[in-house]
Amino acid sequence: MSLQAFSTYLSRRTLFGIAGGMTIAGALAGCSGVSTTGGKGGDAMLFSTQFTPIEEKQRFEQVLAAYVTDPKTSFSSVAVAEFTTSLKTQVDAKQLQFTVAGALHGDLTPMPEYLEDIDDLVADASAAGIPQSMLDLGKLGGSTQKYIPWMQATYVVAVNKKALEWLPAGADVNALTYDQYLEWAKAANKANGKPVFGFPAGPKGLYHRWFQGYLLPSFTGAQVTRFTSDDAMTGWAWMQEFWAQCNPASTNYDNLQEPLARGEILVGWDHVARLVEAPKEKPEDWIMVPAPTGPMGLGYMLIVGGLAVPKGGDKALAAKVIKALSAPAAQIELLKQNAFFPVVKADLPDDLPAPVKLEAQAVAAQADSPKALLSLPPIGLGAKDGEMSQVFKDCFNEICLQGNAPKTVVPKYAATIATILEAAQVPCWSPDPAAAVCKVG
């Protein structure tokens, strides 16, 4: 065919149109999309509230890829509110997009009825060395197992060695009392001309755990059953004095690792996963120590994370993922990467990263102390868990930020706790003495 005949047959516009159409069709065909739900056919997905910062997420995905090979598991982590809503709506709609839910005890507490009973996985878990007390936590206050413990964490105090020179005479930094801690803060502030102690009182800070697990148990020996006692008033009075020594910018600190790394503060108490970045640059400048000891002992709180199966989910597939994540090697790797401690029996190796090693020492010293008083986050409160935490945050707000007397503030919030416990009708949890129905004291 001659060129002229060709060009009358197909005008240039038509030709461009065909070429354009073919390119677009090819491009669209390439856009098959990336499956974000793990897909079907044996692939699993772990849906979690943990490891939301991007570096933690990437490190955990590497752990998953290395230690959970059958099935291949993808990972998705979201904020707690989104996690709760997603899980509830997916279970209600019977359209599950994930296989295993991995979250903290406090995240799973509001929804035991949305989780499968996994009593058949308990035998393997006990055999791996998970303590019975921790497995009992996994019942979420009921009679059947709702989650298998996955990792644990606690809270310690990070200390920049610069601050050690202002320790009170005769004080051992690894076994401080609350009074010594306060004296230390006063001396350090005087020497520096500005407050150098911090407290995670930001909107996402975990300061309510300080009151629930450290301050009140150390002063009163209990979390809620001695809330209005004179010992509790003493404890709050100590807190008022201590807050006066803390850096006021603490109301913006969601975690202490950033202010510590910046040098804004030198000493502070926080969750182990929120302190681990501080010593990263120069680990030799830092030590981690247990929390102080009060008149009733060394109150400390254990945070447990667990793996649960959503109601209506594939239990066999989930069991494989849970078993793989419970392997000692996987848990040690998680410790190395994201500073969450194993729950199974696993010997800590020597090649842990320096910040994690510092923390491991403090964690062990805290748990092994003869005066240790284990405290747990509230169990069985369901959807009211958030309101219970808010009570302690509000007490801090009124007593420390607004300067009201503990005597006027504490009874008011005791009434709030009483309402929550009345509605929940649950037995007390550690360190409160076991009772059929918990009542505020």
Place this chain on the structure above:
Amino acid sequence: MSSTARAAVSADSRRGRSRVSPAFWLILPSIVFMLFLFAYPMVEGIRAGFTSDLTGALTLDNWGRMVNDPYFTRAVRNTLLLIVVVIPVQFLFAIIMALLLQAKPRGTALYFYLWAIPLAISDLAAGLVWLSIFADQGYLNSVLVGFGLQPFSWLSYQSPGTQFLAVAMAEVWRATSLVLVIIVSGMQGIPKDYDEAAAVLGANYWQRLRHITLPLLKPSLQVALILRTILAFQTFAVAQALTGESFPLLVGETYRWYSALNNSNVASVYSLVIMAISMITAVAYLRILRDQSRQVAK
């Protein structure tokens, strides 16, 4: 019946039935869409505000819980204070900027582009930008230290005055562009003849501004006021980025009750309060800024 008669009857009845105009069928998909994705959730939300979170029965308890919450009065006060301070300032700035643009100096397009950039930023990003300025080791304190002055904790809970100023400044910077764009388009709709005629008749700039430009701008001002006030009631991300929870606001409290306290019923009550205030304000604006001239002309 003969075939023609049957045809006539069916044609008649078809005409009778087709009293429903075809336009209705065209907007029916949108109506269905709005019903499912807007009306139904709204009804559910309103119902949640009156339902007990424990028993599911109808109750007014949630309203009591909201009012007795220690942060409620502070949230209402802070929101109203923010609106009373920020909106007049924004309108003043926006009108000045629009008048400056109207004079068409060199580089008008560039100025307009620069002034409209904050429109493209999310309010959380704007909050973070101003956080980097006001933070304890931020740019403002660095400048002060550079001049030999003492740095100051602008965002500390101990100085609520500077906290409020920081939030107000960030809001003015972020949202004035919305008002500016509406007013500029309103000004472009004003015929130049009035202005030129007044100039010929001897009116000076201020008289022209007061008697011609501003009155003719009233419809745009009305739109901008309603839009901006409703959006101002929803200030949240900027204050959260700058001050955390030390500066409670209504939407912040809604979010806190839903996410941290897991109580969507009380959160619904808060959002009902915001909706009620927004509606009352919008109606008030519509009445106050009613275009009297049009009504007289009728």
